[in-house]
Amino acid sequence: MRTLVLLGALLGLALAQASWNMATPYPEANFHTVNIKAFAKEVEEATAGRVRITVHSAGSLFPHARILPAVRAGQVQMGEVLISLLANENPLFALDSLPFLVGSYEDARRLYQASKPEIERWLEQRGMRLLFSVPWPPQGLYVARPVGDPAQLKGLKFRAYNPITARLAELLGMVPTQVEVADLPQAFATGLVQAMITSPTTGVDTQAWDFVKYFYDVKAWIPKNMVIVNRRAFEGLSPQDQRALLEAARRAEERGWRLSQEEEAKALKVLAEKGMVIEKPSPALLAALKKAGETLLLDWQRQAGAVGIKIYRAYLGR
Numbered sequence: 040m041r042t043l044v045l046l047g048a049l050l051g052l053a054l055a056q057a058s059w060n061m062a063t064p065y066p067e068a069n070f071h072t073v074n075i076k077a078f079a080k081e082v083e084e085a086t087a088g089r090v091r092i093t094v095h096s097a098g099s100l101f102p103h104a105r106i107l108p109a110v111r112a113g114q115v116q117m118g119e120v121l122i123s124l125l126a127n128e129n130p131l132f133a134l135d136s137l138p139f140l141v142g143s144y145e146d147a148r149r150l151y152q153a154s155k156p157e158i159e160r161w162l163e164q165r166g167m168r169l170l171f172s173v174p175w176p177p178q179g180l181y182v183a184r185p186v187g188d189p190a191q192l193k194g195l196k197f198r199a200y201n202p203i204t205a206r207l208a209e210l211l212g213m214v215p216t217q218v219e220v221a222d223l224p225q226a227f228a229t230g231l232v233q234a235m236i237t238s239p240t241t242g243v244d245t246q247a248w249d250f251v252k253y254f255y256d257v258k259a260w261i262p263k264n265m266v267i268v269n270r271r272a273f274e275g276l277s278p279q280d281q282r283a284l285l286e287a288a289r290r291a292e293e294r295g296w297r298l299s300q301e302e303e304a305k306a307l308k309v310l311a312e313k314g315m316v317i318e319k320p321s322p323a324l325l326a327a328l329k330k331a332g333e334t335l336l337l338d339w340q341r342q343a344g345a346v347g348i349k350i351y352r353a354y355l356g357r
């Protein structure tokens with residue numbers, strides 16, 4: 040009898056304890072990862088150890104493109120993905136990386152608010168749930184040689200990170216290849232790519248100064264990551280632990296937005312210290328980027344559908 044009771048207690052303990060894994064695409068020292076680890080720690084503390092989340096960074100558990108499908112299938116309980124990586128799944132996700140739609144963190148927050156219900160619905164229909172979303176610092180152009188005239192971009196091998204950046208590259212006469220952050224140093228070193236548009240943060244993470252000298256601070260868009268959870272895993276927690284997780288998520292989102300804004304200046308400083316030349320784009324370069332952006336926006340509007348257009352209008356305030 041006593042053994043049975045003990046067994047029951049052990050079983051109860053096993054049921055009440057969740058040991059979760061989380062897959063993320065970005066490096067260990069990146070501020071998104073740091074924020075996610077702080078989130079995991081808070082969850083563990085707030086649930087008195089009943090929910091433990093082990094974070095696997097840099098695509099070590101699943102490559103970026105596999106993370107969302109893995110969370111959906113329950114192969115892993117949680118994951119982080121770049122929203123616009125999913126641009127081909129739903130135009131809604133492309134909106135997150137359209138050039139010059141968002142010009143500030145304030146804009147980015149409004150776009151998030153406008154698109155959030157639809158992102159949540161999309162995830163819910165697929166057995167997942169949105170926990171929080173955090174932006175990257177504004178995106179700029181990394182190149183080896185100065186580019187005053189946009190014609191100088193022609194023929195460059197361009198590192199893309201989603202369908203929109205690939206199309207943007209083509210519009211500017213470059214040749215895109217999609218490469219994940221974890222593979223970037225290798226891609227530059229072997230000449231697979233020669234230029235990219237990304238944040239100062241990703242430049243620091245990949246030691247961009249080893250391969251390129253110029254950073255044009257275009258602030259072209261402010262893309263976001265989202266952190267998601269498998270719904271069945273979430274519902275397997277007690278109501279109390281679910282609340283603790285959501286509360287930690289709310290704090291992580293707030294903290295993440297703050298970190299991102301601090302990160303921009305910090306990372307730009309590192310790029311400069313490492314000898315990179317940080318400049319504003321020339322009027323001609325900016326004009327070419329804006330023109331390509333307009334084409335992308337028109338393309339997007341054509342395929343966005345009623346829901347996409349509604350969100351877009353809500354963001355613009357009309």
Ligand code: PCA
Pocket residue numbers: 121175176200219220236237238239240241262
């Ligand atoms: N870094 C990620 C996405 C946006 C960013 O700033 C990357 O370069 O893949």
